[in-house]
Amino acid sequence: AQSVSQHNHHVILSEAASLELGCNYSYGGTVNLFWYVQYPGQHLQLLLKYFSGDPLVKGIKGFEAEFIKSKFSFNLRKPSVQWSDTAEYFCAVKRNQAGTALIFGKGTTLSVSS
Amino acid sequence: DAGVTQSPTHLIKTRGQQVTLRCSPKSGHDTVSWYQQALGQGPQFIFQYYEEEERQRGNFPDRFSGHQFPNYSSELNVNALLLGDSALYLCASSLPGRSVNEQFFGPGTRLTVL
Numbered sequence: 001a002q003s004v005s006q007h008n009h010h011v012i013l014s015e016a017a018s019l020e021l022g023c024n025y026s027y028g029g030t031v032n033l034f035w036y037v038q039y040p041g042q043h044l045q046l047l048l049k050y051f052s053g054d055p056l057v058k059g060i061k062g063f064e065a066e067f068i069k070s071k072f073s074f075n076l077r078k079p080s081v082q083w084s085d086t087a088e089y090f091c092a093v094k095r096n097q098a099g100t101a102l103i104f105g106k107g108t109t110l111s112v113s114s
Numbered sequence: 115d116a117g118v119t120q121s122p123t124h125l126i127k128t129r130g131q132q133v134t135l136r137c138s139p140k141s142g143h144d145t146v147s148w149y150q151q152a153l154g155q156g157p158q159f160i161f162q163y164y165e166e167e168e169r170q171r172g173n174f175p176d177r178f179s180g181h182q183f184p185n186y187s188s189e190l191n192v193n194a195l196l197l198g199d200s201a202l203y204l205c206a207s208s209l210p211g212r213s214v215n216e217q218f219f220g221p222g223t224r225l226t227v228l
Binding site: 043 | 118145147149154155156157158159162169170172204206208216217218219220221222
Protein backbone atom coordinates (compact mmCIF):
# COMPACT_ATOMS: atom_id res chain seq x y z
CA ALA A 1 0.00 0.00 0.00
CA GLN A 2 1.12 3.53 -0.68
CA SER A 3 2.26 5.17 2.52
CA VAL A 4 4.59 7.44 4.41
CA SER A 5 6.88 5.66 6.86
CA GLN A 6 8.69 7.19 9.78
CA HIS A 7 11.20 4.70 11.07
CA ASN A 8 11.56 5.83 14.64
CA HIS A 9 8.59 5.92 16.97
CA HIS A 10 10.40 7.49 19.93
CA VAL A 11 13.86 9.05 19.98
CA ILE A 12 15.59 10.09 23.20
CA LEU A 13 18.61 12.40 23.02
CA SER A 14 20.71 14.56 25.28
CA GLU A 15 21.11 18.25 24.57
CA ALA A 16 23.74 19.00 21.91
CA ALA A 17 23.39 15.57 20.33
CA SER A 18 22.77 15.38 16.58
CA LEU A 19 19.38 14.35 15.28
CA GLU A 20 18.27 12.49 12.20
CA LEU A 21 14.67 11.34 11.75
CA GLY A 22 13.91 9.07 8.84
CA CYS A 23 11.01 9.43 6.42
CA ASN A 24 10.30 7.28 3.38
CA TYR A 25 7.35 7.36 1.03
CA SER A 26 6.15 4.86 -1.50
CA TYR A 27 4.54 7.09 -4.14
CA GLY A 28 5.83 7.42 -7.67
CA GLY A 29 5.77 10.62 -9.62
CA THR A 30 6.27 14.17 -8.46
CA VAL A 31 5.70 14.88 -4.79
CA ASN A 32 5.89 17.80 -2.41
CA LEU A 33 7.41 16.97 0.98
CA PHE A 34 6.89 18.49 4.39
CA TRP A 35 7.99 18.15 7.98
CA TYR A 36 5.58 19.40 10.62
CA VAL A 37 6.24 19.70 14.35
CA GLN A 38 3.80 19.60 17.24
CA TYR A 39 5.20 20.99 20.51
CA PRO A 40 3.45 19.90 23.72
CA GLY A 41 0.11 21.64 23.98
CA GLN A 42 0.49 23.42 20.66
CA HIS A 43 -0.88 22.89 17.18
CA LEU A 44 0.92 21.47 14.16
CA GLN A 45 3.30 23.92 12.54
CA LEU A 46 5.46 23.70 9.46
CA LEU A 47 9.19 23.12 9.96
CA LEU A 48 10.21 22.98 6.32
CA LYS A 49 9.03 21.99 2.86
CA TYR A 50 10.41 20.80 -0.46
CA PHE A 51 8.75 21.52 -3.79
CA SER A 52 11.59 21.53 -6.32
CA GLY A 53 15.18 22.63 -6.85
CA ASP A 54 17.93 22.16 -4.28
CA PRO A 55 17.19 18.88 -2.52
CA LEU A 56 18.69 20.19 0.72
CA VAL A 57 16.15 22.46 2.33
CA LYS A 58 16.54 24.54 5.45
CA GLY A 59 13.72 25.27 7.82
CA ILE A 60 13.10 27.07 11.04
CA LYS A 61 15.04 26.58 14.28
CA GLY A 62 18.11 25.11 12.60
CA PHE A 63 16.38 22.11 11.05
CA GLU A 64 17.17 20.87 7.56
CA ALA A 65 16.06 17.97 5.39
CA GLU A 66 17.44 16.26 2.33
CA PHE A 67 15.28 14.89 -0.47
CA ILE A 68 16.86 11.81 -2.06
CA LYS A 69 14.62 10.90 -4.97
CA SER A 70 16.29 7.56 -5.69
CA LYS A 71 15.65 6.45 -2.12
CA PHE A 72 12.17 8.01 -1.81
CA SER A 73 13.43 9.62 1.38
CA PHE A 74 13.18 12.99 3.09
CA ASN A 75 15.12 12.74 6.34
CA LEU A 76 15.08 15.52 8.91
CA ARG A 77 18.32 16.61 10.57
CA LYS A 78 19.59 19.00 13.19
CA PRO A 79 23.26 19.14 14.20
CA SER A 80 22.67 20.00 17.86
CA VAL A 81 19.30 19.58 19.58
CA GLN A 82 18.00 21.64 22.46
CA TRP A 83 15.60 20.76 25.25
CA SER A 84 13.02 22.97 23.52
CA ASP A 85 13.05 20.63 20.51
CA THR A 86 11.10 18.08 22.54
CA ALA A 87 8.02 17.52 20.39
CA GLU A 88 6.32 15.19 17.95
CA TYR A 89 7.54 15.35 14.36
CA PHE A 90 5.47 14.38 11.34
CA CYS A 91 6.59 13.82 7.79
CA ALA A 92 3.94 14.49 5.12
CA VAL A 93 3.71 14.01 1.37
CA LYS A 94 1.49 15.65 -1.24
CA ARG A 95 1.26 13.79 -4.51
CA ASN A 96 1.05 16.31 -7.33
CA GLN A 97 -1.20 14.12 -9.45
CA ALA A 98 -3.56 13.23 -6.63
CA GLY A 99 -5.14 16.45 -5.49
CA THR A 100 -4.04 18.46 -2.53
CA ALA A 101 -4.38 16.11 0.44
CA LEU A 102 -1.41 15.66 2.74
CA ILE A 103 -0.50 12.06 3.61
CA PHE A 104 1.16 11.92 7.02
CA GLY A 105 3.44 9.42 8.65
CA LYS A 106 2.64 8.17 12.15
CA GLY A 107 5.03 10.61 13.74
CA THR A 108 8.19 10.43 15.84
CA THR A 109 8.28 11.60 19.43
CA LEU A 110 11.55 13.33 20.28
CA SER A 111 12.50 13.69 23.93
CA VAL A 112 15.56 15.84 24.70
CA SER A 113 17.03 15.78 28.18
CA SER A 114 18.96 18.74 29.53
CA ASP B 115 -3.61 38.20 12.42
CA ALA B 116 -5.59 35.29 13.83
CA GLY B 117 -4.55 31.90 12.67
CA VAL B 118 -6.89 28.98 12.10
CA THR B 119 -9.44 28.72 14.87
CA GLN B 120 -11.60 25.75 15.80
CA SER B 121 -14.53 25.22 18.14
CA PRO B 122 -15.26 23.66 20.46
CA THR B 123 -11.96 22.66 22.06
CA HIS B 124 -13.33 19.49 23.59
CA LEU B 125 -16.52 17.53 23.08
CA ILE B 126 -17.97 14.42 24.66
CA LYS B 127 -20.71 12.50 22.87
CA THR B 128 -22.29 9.07 23.11
CA ARG B 129 -22.53 6.43 20.42
CA GLY B 130 -25.19 7.11 17.81
CA GLN B 131 -25.22 10.86 18.36
CA GLN B 132 -24.32 13.48 15.80
CA VAL B 133 -21.66 16.18 16.14
CA THR B 134 -20.73 19.40 14.35
CA LEU B 135 -17.25 20.89 14.51
CA ARG B 136 -16.41 24.37 13.27
CA CYS B 137 -13.38 25.99 11.69
CA SER B 138 -12.46 29.53 10.70
CA PRO B 139 -9.54 29.72 8.29
CA LYS B 140 -6.57 32.02 8.51
CA SER B 141 -7.26 35.47 7.11
CA GLY B 142 -6.97 35.49 3.32
CA HIS B 143 -7.27 31.71 2.99
CA ASP B 144 -10.11 30.20 1.01
CA THR B 145 -9.41 26.46 1.14
CA VAL B 146 -10.18 24.35 4.19
CA SER B 147 -9.13 20.76 4.81
CA TRP B 148 -10.18 18.45 7.64
CA TYR B 149 -8.05 15.73 9.18
CA GLN B 150 -8.65 13.08 11.85
CA GLN B 151 -5.78 12.30 14.22
CA ALA B 152 -6.30 9.19 16.31
CA LEU B 153 -4.16 8.69 19.39
CA GLY B 154 -0.60 7.75 18.43
CA GLN B 155 -1.22 8.25 14.72
CA GLY B 156 -0.55 10.92 12.17
CA PRO B 157 -3.40 13.03 10.80
CA GLN B 158 -5.58 11.36 8.16
CA PHE B 159 -7.20 13.43 5.42
CA ILE B 160 -11.00 13.51 5.54
CA PHE B 161 -11.92 16.06 2.85
CA GLN B 162 -11.20 19.50 1.49
CA TYR B 163 -13.50 22.39 0.62
CA TYR B 164 -12.89 25.14 -1.92
CA GLU B 165 -15.43 27.58 -3.32
CA GLU B 166 -18.07 26.01 -1.08
CA GLU B 167 -17.69 22.60 -2.70
CA GLU B 168 -15.99 19.39 -1.64
CA ARG B 169 -12.93 19.25 -3.87
CA GLN B 170 -11.30 16.08 -2.62
CA ARG B 171 -12.22 13.31 -0.21
CA GLY B 172 -10.21 10.75 1.71
CA ASN B 173 -11.22 7.25 2.68
CA PHE B 174 -13.95 8.11 5.16
CA PRO B 175 -17.57 6.91 5.17
CA ASP B 176 -20.54 9.06 4.23
CA ARG B 177 -21.25 9.59 7.93
CA PHE B 178 -18.60 12.29 7.62
CA SER B 179 -19.87 15.34 5.76
CA GLY B 180 -18.95 18.96 5.56
CA HIS B 181 -19.87 22.39 4.43
CA GLN B 182 -18.10 25.61 3.55
CA PHE B 183 -19.76 28.97 3.92
CA PRO B 184 -19.34 32.09 1.75
CA ASN B 185 -16.95 33.55 4.35
CA TYR B 186 -14.76 30.41 3.86
CA SER B 187 -15.44 29.02 7.33
CA SER B 188 -16.30 25.35 7.44
CA GLU B 189 -18.14 22.70 9.40
CA LEU B 190 -17.45 19.01 9.80
CA ASN B 191 -20.47 16.85 10.63
CA VAL B 192 -20.29 13.28 11.83
CA ASN B 193 -23.48 11.22 12.11
CA ALA B 194 -24.13 7.99 13.99
CA LEU B 195 -20.99 8.33 16.09
CA LEU B 196 -18.92 5.23 16.79
CA LEU B 197 -16.39 4.68 19.56
CA GLY B 198 -13.70 4.67 16.87
CA ASP B 199 -14.54 8.25 15.93
CA SER B 200 -12.84 9.41 19.12
CA ALA B 201 -9.91 11.50 17.92
CA LEU B 202 -8.46 14.97 17.51
CA TYR B 203 -10.07 16.66 14.51
CA LEU B 204 -7.82 19.16 12.79
CA CYS B 205 -8.74 21.89 10.38
CA ALA B 206 -6.17 23.32 8.01
CA SER B 207 -6.44 26.30 5.69
CA SER B 208 -4.40 27.35 2.71
CA LEU B 209 -3.91 30.20 0.27
CA PRO B 210 -6.20 30.95 -2.66
CA GLY B 211 -5.97 28.96 -5.81
CA ARG B 212 -6.08 25.39 -6.90
CA SER B 213 -2.42 24.73 -6.17
CA VAL B 214 -2.06 24.13 -2.48
CA ASN B 215 1.37 24.84 -1.13
CA GLU B 216 1.28 25.01 2.63
CA GLN B 217 -1.52 24.14 4.98
CA PHE B 218 -1.84 25.99 8.29
CA PHE B 219 -3.35 23.93 11.07
CA GLY B 220 -5.67 24.90 13.89
CA PRO B 221 -5.44 23.60 17.47
CA GLY B 222 -8.02 20.90 16.86
CA THR B 223 -11.20 19.67 18.53
CA ARG B 224 -10.82 16.68 20.84
CA LEU B 225 -13.87 14.44 20.35
CA THR B 226 -14.54 11.65 22.84
CA VAL B 227 -17.28 9.14 22.04
CA LEU B 228 -18.54 7.09 25.00
